[in-house]
Amino acid sequence: MRLEYEIIGIKTSLINITEMSKIFERIGKCWNDVDPESIKPDDKVVLYTLIEEEKFFGEVPKNGWNKQVKNTKNIILVKRNNTMTTKVMCLNGFNEEIRDATDDLCDILSEWHSLLLSEYNEDPPDKICFDNIKGLLTSKDQSVRNKIAEIAQKLGGVTKEEIYVMGLYKLARNRGAHKGKELRRDVALERLNIASVCNMSPICIQGFEKCIKFINDV
Incomplete structure (x- = not known):
């Protein structure tokens, strides 16, 4: 009935x-x-x-x-x-695939962050390097922010808004090591499609698409 x-x-x-x-x-x-x-x-x-x-x-x-x-x-x-x-709190039985897809996305973003940090430290403004991505992305120095924006354009055309939103997404959800960066591009995009059903903003989705197309180049 x-x-x-x-x-x-x-x-x-x-x-x-x-x-x-x-x-x-x-x-x-x-x-x-x-x-x-x-x-x-x-x-x-x-x-x-x-x-x-x-x-x-x-x-x-x-x-x-x-x-x-x-x-x-x-x-x-x-x-x-x-x-x-509405706040999304998926049931465990339905959520495992989404949880794994989310971890894969966090791994892809970690790889992109590593490239961003490495590129920045090759020619930093004022010759000041950063030891970690958190320090780099939270810097309030305008010359540092301009350099980040310049490098992000080379690394797939990611905008500062996308960097910020993806960073918040990763901070709230990453739980461990995965191998998302090793996935084929079509598989990685499908992982994004799976993870995005749980409250992912359009800006965040767009940013991840750019990272995937740059990192997962096969």
């Missing part, structure tokens, strides 16, 4: 309930595990129930929402009215 309706002014009150329906929200190719308290009145829900007694939709009272949530035989899917407030 599949039931679809809008939640009309119903506030859930399910604190400390240990057994209840599974509630999921689809974001790209991921499914978020949803807290029923986070569902807003203008979000839509779809209720899937293991059939024991078939009922007409009109027989399901809208004020029975809490009862439906408490039913462990239900699976409820949520469609947010406002997706801008």
